[in-house]
Amino acid sequence: MSHLDLNLVRVFVAIYETRSVTHAAERLDVTQSTVSYALAKLRKVYLDRLFSRGSDGLVPTGMAEQLFQRFREALTMVEGTLEQNTSFDPLRSTRRFRLAMSDIGVLYFVPPLLRRFQEVAPRIEIEIAQISDTLGEELSTGRLDMAVGNIPSLGSPMHGALLFREHYVCLMSASHPSIGERMSLAAFSAARHVMVSSPRSGHFLIEDMLAERGINRNIVARVPQFTVLPQLLSQSDLLVLLPSRVADLYVRQGGLKALPLPLSLPDFQVQAHWHARHEYSAAHRWLVDEIVRTLGKL
Numbered sequence: 001m002s003h004l005d006l007n008l009v010r011v012f013v014a015i016y017e018t019r020s021v022t023h024a025a026e027r028l029d030v031t032q033s034t035v036s037y038a039l040a041k042l043r044k045v046y047l048d049r050l051f052s053r054g055s056d057g058l059v060p061t062g063m064a065e066q067l068f069q070r071f072r073e074a075l076t077m078v079e080g081t082l083e084q085n086t087s088f089d090p091l092r093s094t095r096r097f098r099l100a101m102s103d104i105g106v107l108y109f110v111p112p113l114l115r116r117f118q119e120v121a122p123r124i125e126i127e128i129a130q131i132s133d134t135l136g137e138e139l140s141t142g143r144l145d146m147a148v149g150n151i152p153s154l155g156s157p158m159h160g161a162l163l164f165r166e167h168y169v170c171l172m173s174a175s176h177p178s179i180g181e182r183m184s185l186a187a188f189s190a191a192r193h194v195m196v197s198s199p200r201s202g203h204f205l206i207e208d209m210l211a212e213r214g215i216n217r218n219i220v221a222r223v224p225q226f227t228v229l230p231q232l233l234s235q236s237d238l239l240v241l242l243p244s245r246v247a248d249l250y251v252r253q254g255g256l257k258a259l260p261l262p263l264s265l266p267d268f269q270v271q272a273h274w275h276a277r278h279e280y281s282a283a284h285r286w287l288v289d290e291i292v293r294t295l296g297k298l
Contacts, residue, residue, distance in 0.1 A: 004045055006078060009071050011038035012050075016068045017141045019057030026096070072141065088282040090121035097287055098127045100135060100147040104226035108246050109148055109295055116294045139275040145287060147273045148295070150243075152205070157276040161288060163295045165267045166243045168206065169258045171229065171250060176257075177237050185215075185262040193217045194233070194240045196226050206241055209265050230256060243270075245298060270295075 014024035015035065025032045043050055046067070051058040060068065101109060106128055117124060129138075131147060136154060138144040147154070150166070170188065172179060179187055195207075195217075210217060221238070223229075229240055234255040242250075247258040272291050278284035 004042075006075075008038050008042055008045075009075050011035055012042055012064075012067065013071050013075055013142075015039060015051060015058060016060055016064060016071075017143050019059075021058070029094070088286050090124065090286055092123065093121060093283070094123045094125070095283060096125040096127055097145045098129060098143065100129045100131050100138070100144050101149050102131055102226065104243075104246055105149050107227060108249060108298070112294055112298065113291065116290060120290065139273070140277070142275075142277065145274065145278070145284065146291065148271070148291065150268050150270050151273060154273050158273050159276060159279075160271040160273050161292050163270045163272060163292060164298065166245065166270055167267045168241045168261060168265055169244045169247045170239050170261055171233060171242050171247045171256055171258050172239045173234050173236060174255055174257045179239075179259070181257075181259070183259045183262050188239075188262050189215055189217065191218065191239045192220045192237055194221045194223060194229065194238050195219045196229075196240070197222050197224055206265070213263060215263070 010028060011024065014027050015021060018024050018027060021032055021035050021039070025035045028035070039050070046063060048061055048063040050061055050064045050067075052061065053059070110126075110128060114126065117126065129144060131149065131151065132138070135144070135147055135151070136158070139147060139154075139158065148163070154160075170183060179191065207217075221232070223232070226242070226246070229242070230250050230253060232238055233240065241261070242258075244258070247256075250256050251258050272288060272295070274284065274288065
């Protein structure tokens with residue numbers, strides 16, 4: 001056990017979380033042979049294979065499952081003490097940050113973020129992942145650095161920073177056959193609606209809020225993504241409820257209009273979310289500050 005140094009612990013955690021020697025090497029910014037060599041040393045120390053190959057990547061053994069939680073906690077504590085006094089130079093850094101957001105978030109958030117990062121951190125890399133059912137786990141294990149959006153299901157030990165408050169509007173064709181520049185509650189209830197099935201965001205709560213007010217929409221289609229909406233709406237009588245900023249973006253592209261809802265729904269918060277494990281990381285504090293500064297202006 002005297003031969004187990006901190007770098008071996010880092011390699012083990014990276015392999016466990018990425019389930020790949022290649023991805024672990026990318027995360028640690030070392031060669032694959034370095035990771036393979038470290039894994040061989042770990043196997044020798046613990047007299048266990050630790051990982052075997054599976055159809056979806058490396059599969060941890062029972063021993064590896066037992067080691068991971070202890071190693072992850074220990075590594076977080078040690079790196080936290082190291083990062084307290086470690087500076088982060090965005091102009092020189094080549095670090096990769098992984099952010100999770102919905103497809104509507106990619107549409108609205110990524111362009112201004114990339115413009116900002118090109119100015120202040122031209123060598124960093126941003127990887128965008130879809131919000132998934134394992135979001136909390138991915139944040140807690142470090143596979144993701146941050147999630148951005150309306151994600152009410154995330155709780156402690158997650159931290160959050162408010163970007164802005166939003167409200168819903170109704171988006172439809174600019175030449176809708178029966179709704180002009182105003183929309184009554186009766187027209188809203190009778191209209192044909194599209195719903196985006198996005199269970200990991202707060203959008204699914206709309207139905208609960210409408211039901212509390214005795215309103216049941218005539219939903220004729222459910223789609224998995226927001227980005228297909230302009231094509232669905234522009235030449236039809238369909239409606240969709242969208243955050244106002246994204247609806248305005250679609251309206252500017254032409255062929256659509258956004259109208260206020262004929263009833264009152266509460267605003268919601270769009271936030272940046274990250275795990276408490278990053279509390280002492282200078283790089284992560286920089287990322288939070290830049291995202292809040294950039295997206296808070298939208």
